[in-house]
Structure formats: structure tokens, C-alpha cells
Amino acid sequence: MSVPAELIHGAAEVEVTPRGIRPHRLPAWVREQFPDGQLLAMESQTSGVRVVFHTTATRVEMVTCPTWIAYPGADRPRGRIDVYADGELAVRDELSGGDRIEVDLATGRSSLHPGPPHATTIEGLPAGRHRIEIWLPHNESVELLDLRADAPIEVDDADQPLWVHHGSSISQGSNALAPSEIWPAVAARRAGVRLRNLGLGGSALVDPFLARVIRDVPADVISVKLGINVVNLDGMRVRTFVPAVHGFLDTIRDGHPDVPLLLISPLFAGIHEHTPGPGAIDPGSIGTGQVRFLATGTPGDTALGRLTLEVIRRELRSLAERRAADKNLHYLDGTGLYGPADAAGLPLPDGLHPSPEAHQLIGRRFAEYAFTSDGPFAPAGTGPRGADNPESDRRGRTVIELRDIP
The missing domain is CATH 3.40.50.1110 (SGNH hydrolase)
Structure with a gap:
């Protein structure tokens, strides 16, 4: 299933696409009022946007389709996805595939080169309930296509500043x-x-x-x-x-x-x-x-x-x-x-x-x-690690059943 919008933190809204959903950091009225190419490219890059939830799963997989900008002659590293489990970095996943927008720095011309989706997997989690926080790339736009786990997930309801x-x-x-x-x-x-x-x-x-x-x-x-x-x-x-x-x-x-x-x-x-x-x-x-x-x-x-x-x-x-x-x-x-x-x-x-x-x-x-x-x-700035604290408030849990990982 596509990633439930309730799990997305740090975005203004999500756009439903033919493949899934795309987080935006600015609301649609801004994008319509001033559709500047630079602004649109930057606001769709998911800096600070996270997918956050609690689960007892031992394996979680998220499938994305990134869109990245390449400049021939000016190599730049691909974006990454960081996965934290209970406040500790568990996975740092460099993106591959996705749609490449190639921009010629000399002429300004751009061309689109479609590519395959990318899967980010966290596995081997110990038994018990975990807080999972998936930081999306700060320098690429992503469509969230699928989220799978071998146990249900719960919406994070922590109330940090x-x-x-x-x-x-x-x-x-x-x-x-x-x-x-x-x-x-x-x-x-x-x-x-x-x-x-x-x-x-x-x-x-x-x-x-x-x-x-x-x-x-x-x-x-x-x-x-x-x-x-x-x-x-x-x-x-x-x-x-x-x-x-x-x-x-x-x-x-x-x-x-x-x-x-x-x-x-x-x-x-x-x-x-x-x-x-x-x-x-x-x-x-x-x-x-x-x-x-x-x-x-x-x-x-x-x-x-x-x-x-x-x-x-x-x-x-x-x-x-x-x-x-x-x-x-x-x-x-x-x-x-x-x-x-x-x-x-x-x-x-x-x-x-x-x-x-x-x-x-x-x-x-x-x-x-x-x-x-x-x-x-x-x-x-109060509380033990705040947003990274696995003992955050758990009242009013919303449980979401995901398709099991095959």
C-alpha cells in the first residue's frame, strides 16, 4: 500500500500521483501563485520530512521513486534515506534509480530520464515495540510508492515542541x-x-x-x-x-x-x-x-x-x-x-x-x-531526546495494517 499520509511529518501536504504520493513542503496555493522553477524544485525536495511510526515488526520496507537533478561536469552525490530505530541510526541508504533530470549548466537545457524505483529495508529489529523514523532525502524529491512490514504499525502521537x-x-x-x-x-x-x-x-x-x-x-x-x-x-x-x-x-x-x-x-x-x-x-x-x-x-x-x-x-x-x-x-x-x-x-x-x-x-x-x-x-528543548524518545506518549494509538512483506 502507499505510505499513509498520517505517518508523514514535516510536510505541508501530499500530492496523489499515479504511482503513490509526493510530499510537498509548501502548500498548493503557493505553488500555483508563484510557479517559479527553482522554488518548485526545492520545495518538492524533502528536506526535514520524515515517515514516523511505532511497530513490533522485525522487518520494514519502503519503496520510493526519487527524482534527482544531475549536472554534467559537476558530479554531486545522490541523496540518502536515514532510518532511525528508537533514536539510533539503523540504516543509511544511498538512493539508486529514480527519474533523473539532467541540466546543462552552460545552456540551461534540461532533459528527463526515467528510472526504476528504489527500496529501503530495515531488518533484524529485536523483538518488541520500536519507534521508526525514516528521514527522506534533503536534496531529492521522492514519490512514496509502498510501505510494507511484517507487523501492524501505529501512528506516532508524541507531542514534542x-x-x-x-x-x-x-x-x-x-x-x-x-x-x-x-x-x-x-x-x-x-x-x-x-x-x-x-x-x-x-x-x-x-x-x-x-x-x-x-x-x-x-x-x-x-x-x-x-x-x-x-x-x-x-x-x-x-x-x-x-x-x-x-x-x-x-x-x-x-x-x-x-x-x-x-x-x-x-x-x-x-x-x-x-x-x-x-x-x-x-x-x-x-x-x-x-x-x-x-x-x-x-x-x-x-x-x-x-x-x-x-x-x-x-x-x-x-x-x-x-x-x-x-x-x-x-x-x-x-x-x-x-x-x-x-x-x-x-x-x-x-x-x-x-x-x-x-x-x-x-x-x-x-x-x-x-x-x-x-x-x-x-x-x-525539554525532555529526554524528545522526538527520538521511544517512551513518548502512546495514548490514542491509531493502528494501520500493512501488507506483509513476502
């Missing part, structure tokens, strides 16, 4: 090794909270519709990391950026007037610290196996309000100070998560996105800052 986070490709997990190792997932697992990840590669652009999405979803704590994509795109000036951020925060506050809200400025990225965008792919890096990004603006050209990361941080800090009446609004300088010294020890492989090791570092630092007893999200 919900953290909603919005950011750029760094928040989506670019360059991370696996879906549970993107920095927001690292932080959420350490803090014991549920994650709704609205990290969208190339699309953290202070869009009003994203603010409305955050306004309308349940949330116990909220964070927004803004700036890097605005500089990459060279999409605003100081005069338009600052009022846009005010409006973004105002819209969120319309739905969450008292929820702890953390505004995060950009992490360190040397190419844009003092040089405006637009950002671009270094043509000399195509075909080398490691694409690199560069800034095409003029260093120091900020007199007319052009934005660099240094300017963004200055303006966001000032904006937060002017909103001091909002006692639940907090500001975090992104270089506290990843700064110049970190770039020297753990350099950005492509000049823009953190390495797998840096994702771990950023996630740990964020959890230690935000979710500890004196942090802005302190009430949310």
Missing part, C-alpha cells in the same frame, strides 16, 4: 552528507524537538508568501535566516530589504504574536562579505568535479545601497534593536554559527555551502545557543 525554520540552501542542507545531518536536523535531534524545515535553496528571498505560510502553520518556536540569497540574486537594496524584513516579521506575528522568534543573519561566506552579487558559478570550475561560486559585483560597491553580507548583518542587527518592544524577538549573528575562523579550518567546498563537518558544527552550536536553559527557545 515544533520548531519551524526558514532559510536558504544551507538550511535545506546543501553539501550535507545525509538528511539527518543537515544542520537544522542536527540541532532538532539534539534538542528533542520536531522540525518543519522551510530551508529552500536559492529561495530565501523575503517572499511575502513564505511569511504567510509560517504565519498559518502551528509552531512552538520559529527561526528565519535571511540575507545570503538576497545578495546572491542582487535582488534588493537597503531601502527595499529592510522594510521587506519588517513586513515579513509582521506577517509572522499576525499568526504567532507571542511565539519565540529568532532572526538569524548570514553565515560567513568570503565571496560575498564585502562584494555584492549577483553570485554565479565559476565557469572554470565546470568539469572539475567541484563547482565553485563567485561574486560578480564590485568589491566595496555599497554607496547606493547595494547589499553585501556585512551590510545585511548591520541592517538586521539594527532592525532587531528597533523592534525591542517585541520581547520574544531575538537576533543571532550568523557568524556565531560559522565565522571566519571556521572557514579557515572547515572551508566552504564550493565557496558558498558548508561541508558535512561544518553542518554538524553549525547544528551543535545552534542547539547549544537556542535550546539550552538560557537560550531563546529554552522551553522547547
Whole structure:
């Protein structure tokens, strides 16, 4: 049978397809209102989306059909599915097959190459009841075709705090090794909270519709990391950026007037610290196996309000100070998560996105800052491992009978 929608966490909704269901991180009204190719590609990639349930099964199998984007001359690793049993990593499964969308970086032309489904299996589970959490790939879209187990499953009804986070490709997990190792997932697992990840590669652009999405979803704590994509795109000036951020925060506050809200400025990225965008792919890096990004603006050209990361941080800090009446609004300088010294020890492989090791570092630092007893999200980071705690509340169980594994 197709994966029951009740088991899917971290998605806005699911789309029924001829083969199964496809989780989406943004609701249909956004996709219809602004069907931008980059936005649609990123929101359908399942960063932070999990299939979660309890079962006494000893073997579980999930069949998916991934869709992945390949760039000839710029090899990128395939996505992975991480399976946790009772909070411990049991399977890390690199995807194979699926539908490949091949994009020519030089011309922008794309072509579709269909492929076979992929099966992820967890077996050898000891006798007893287990909490299974399947993290879907952060960098590929997936259709969920089939879920099979040798015992019934129960819907997970744990009531951990919900953290909603919005950011750029760094928040989506670019360059991370696996879906549970993107920095927001690292932080959420350490803090014991549920994650709704609205990290969208190339699309953290202070869009009003994203603010409305955050306004309308349940949330116990909220964070927004803004700036890097605005500089990459060279999409605003100081005069338009600052009022846009005010409006973004105002819209969120319309739905969450008292929820702890953390505004995060950009992490360190040397190419844009003092040089405006637009950002671009270094043509000399195509075909080398490691694409690199560069800034095409003029260093120091900020007199007319052009934005660099240094300017963004200055303006966001000032904006937060002017909103001091909002006692639940907090500001975090992104270089506290990843700064110049970190770039020297753990350099950005492509000049823009953190390495797998840096994702771990950023996630740990964020959890230690935000979710500890004196942090802005302190009430949310409670309980023994929270979402990973197999002894979570079990009242009102919903049991689902799946087809037995042959």
C-alpha cells in the first residue's frame, strides 16, 4: 500500500500521483501563485520530512521513486534515506534509480530520464515495540510508492515542541552528507524537538508568501535566516530589504504574536562579505568535479545601497534593536554559527555551502545557543531526546495494517 499520509511529518501536504504520493513542503496555493522553477524544485525536495511510526515488526520496507537533478561536469552525490530505530541510526541508504533530470549548466537545457524505483529495508529489529523514523532525502524529491512490514504499525502521537525554520540552501542542507545531518536536523535531534524545515535553496528571498505560510502553520518556536540569497540574486537594496524584513516579521506575528522568534543573519561566506552579487558559478570550475561560486559585483560597491553580507548583518542587527518592544524577538549573528575562523579550518567546498563537518558544527552550536536553559527557545528543548524518545506518549494509538512483506 502507499505510505499513509498520517505517518508523514514535516510536510505541508501530499500530492496523489499515479504511482503513490509526493510530499510537498509548501502548500498548493503557493505553488500555483508563484510557479517559479527553482522554488518548485526545492520545495518538492524533502528536506526535514520524515515517515514516523511505532511497530513490533522485525522487518520494514519502503519503496520510493526519487527524482534527482544531475549536472554534467559537476558530479554531486545522490541523496540518502536515514532510518532511525528508537533514536539510533539503523540504516543509511544511498538512493539508486529514480527519474533523473539532467541540466546543462552552460545552456540551461534540461532533459528527463526515467528510472526504476528504489527500496529501503530495515531488518533484524529485536523483538518488541520500536519507534521508526525514516528521514527522506534533503536534496531529492521522492514519490512514496509502498510501505510494507511484517507487523501492524501505529501512528506516532508524541507531542514534542515544533520548531519551524526558514532559510536558504544551507538550511535545506546543501553539501550535507545525509538528511539527518543537515544542520537544522542536527540541532532538532539534539534538542528533542520536531522540525518543519522551510530551508529552500536559492529561495530565501523575503517572499511575502513564505511569511504567510509560517504565519498559518502551528509552531512552538520559529527561526528565519535571511540575507545570503538576497545578495546572491542582487535582488534588493537597503531601502527595499529592510522594510521587506519588517513586513515579513509582521506577517509572522499576525499568526504567532507571542511565539519565540529568532532572526538569524548570514553565515560567513568570503565571496560575498564585502562584494555584492549577483553570485554565479565559476565557469572554470565546470568539469572539475567541484563547482565553485563567485561574486560578480564590485568589491566595496555599497554607496547606493547595494547589499553585501556585512551590510545585511548591520541592517538586521539594527532592525532587531528597533523592534525591542517585541520581547520574544531575538537576533543571532550568523557568524556565531560559522565565522571566519571556521572557514579557515572547515572551508566552504564550493565557496558558498558548508561541508558535512561544518553542518554538524553549525547544528551543535545552534542547539547549544537556542535550546539550552538560557537560550531563546529554552522551553522547547525539554525532555529526554524528545522526538527520538521511544517512551513518548502512546495514548490514542491509531493502528494501520500493512501488507506483509513476502
